Amino acid sequence: MSRHRYRRKVVIPIICTAAAVTGLAAAIAVPALARPAPTPAVAAAARGDVLDALQRDLRLPPDKVKQRLAGETSAAQRIRELRQGLGDSYAGAWFDAATGKPVIGVTDPRQAARLRSTGIESTVVTHSMTTLAATKNRIDQLAANAPDAVTGWYVEPKSNAVVVEVDPAGQDARTTQFLKGAKASDAVRVQRATARPRPLADIVGGAPFTFAAGGGQARCSIGFAATDSGGGKHFLTAGHCTEAGGTAVGADGGEIGPITQSTFGRDGDFGLVDVTDPDARLQPAVLRSRQTVIPVTGSSPADVGSTVCRSGSTSGFHCGEIQALNQTVNYGNGKIVRGLTRTTACAEGGDSGGPFVSGGQAQGMTSGGSGDCASGGVTFFQPVGEALQQFGLTLVTSGP
Known part of the structure; x- marks a missing residue:
């Protein structure tokens, strides 16, 4: 601390x-x-x-920026309204810039069908947010032994995984040992880090x-x-x-x-x-x-x-x-x-x-x-x- x-x-x-x-x-x-x-x-x-x-940083024309901001506001409100009713099935949510609408992940196909009936896009996934959060917390317990080549880890709702980023230039025996412990769950995905933070x-x-x-x-x-x-x-x-x-x-x-x-x-x-x-x-x-x-x-x-x-x-x-x-x-x-x-x-x-x-x-x-x-x-x-x-x-x- x-x-x-x-x-x-x-x-x-x-x-x-x-x-x-x-x-x-x-x-x-x-x-x-x-x-x-x-x-x-x-x-x-x-x-x-x-x-x-x-417009400059996202490379979007003015009308698209306004549409996106309006969509984000609406999506955030809908996600807040629906999240509590999904219980343990909830697996995270995100704003889809391509459609301008929210997407909610669930582990229960019945919940997915219910969401779609209300006009909300939903996808059925394997791991709930409770499982993903517990997996990340387990990796957090290994943090004291994390080598510098492992640059970070986070929950990614879109891929329904806990992503562990690794700098390949610094990989060594300690990195291999850390990843072995981190990948104890099938909810973990390892990907290459483009640079060290x-x-x-x-x-x-x-x-x-x-x-x-x-x-x-x-x-x-x-x-x-x-x-x-x-x-x-x-x-x-x-x-x-x-x-x-x-x-x-x-x-x-x-x-x-x-x-x-x-x-x-x-x-x-x-x-x-x-x-x-x-x-x-x-x-x-x-x-x-x-x-x-x-x-x-x-x-x-x-x-x-x-x-x-x-x-x-x-x-x-x-x-x-x-x-x-x-x-x-x-x-x-x-x-x-x-x-x-x-x-x-x-x-x-x-x-x-x-x-x-x-x-x-x-x-x-x-x-x-x-x-x-x-x-x-x-x-x-x-x-x-x-x-x-x-x-x-x-x-x-x-x-x-």
Whole structure:
């Protein structure tokens, strides 16, 4: 367990440069970036920015993007309505971008027939979600012995399997032994990893949203603004950005506040910064660009297959699709993190901690990934709900 609580302490401020602007207005803790809640005109511009980003990253024309977003919203509602009635037969659900409709997996043909009679596409599979989750949890118990060549594992409803990814370049006797234990169930499928994931903190020589690392300073991105029961101000970010404690410093070189809590390991990747700057205003928004923001209206989780977008201080605003929930990721050197969401949105060093949103719904904070925004890649995020619950916080939102 890698949860730490730090005592408040005085730390010499580190001067930040403009390149270090943290990637989220939702927790803007520097007066230069604080701004009032978005007006209707600004909100409309933000929706246009999201559509532009989805067109670029998913390579879809404008009308197809709008159709897809409407389909995702409808599918999510139908899945929530039907899931409870399926009981132990439920085997996962996802949004099918080709049809614009939800697909629900079940192990009972009678349930499949019932779903189809209501117009819902259904497929009969072998393993229930209960079985798949138990299989993944069993592999999680082997995590302490996972070699770096095994980059992660996750439940994939579409293939009705727990997928274990392996980097063939690093395979050795330990990898073979681990896979032997992992494949004790026929619900496990092994596939080749295209690259090894890494945390997306970016070590730089000067500093920006600051935390000490390796004798120097590192840059990450602000995640989401939140408040505690007493009205105290905070922001969430990635736990690997806050492991060292210290003080967070904004883009203008001013202290935002002390880093107070951090989790980076089997329990997740999330950290907390107290916002003690009296002039800082918590904003329910995510930076789309220097001129526009995306309002944050809630935190309802999106389904597999749904579109999702992220903001970061290095690469800016990019979108992709959710590929899997509750993935265990092996970052190497013993750092194995459970409970992450896998996406096709690109990210780069320094984007760690930045926000993921689906529509106006907060999804989580960037943890790590592979690739970059020139060639594409896979990026993982820590679901925001777990962090809010663990720290006893309420997300700052702009309302419905």
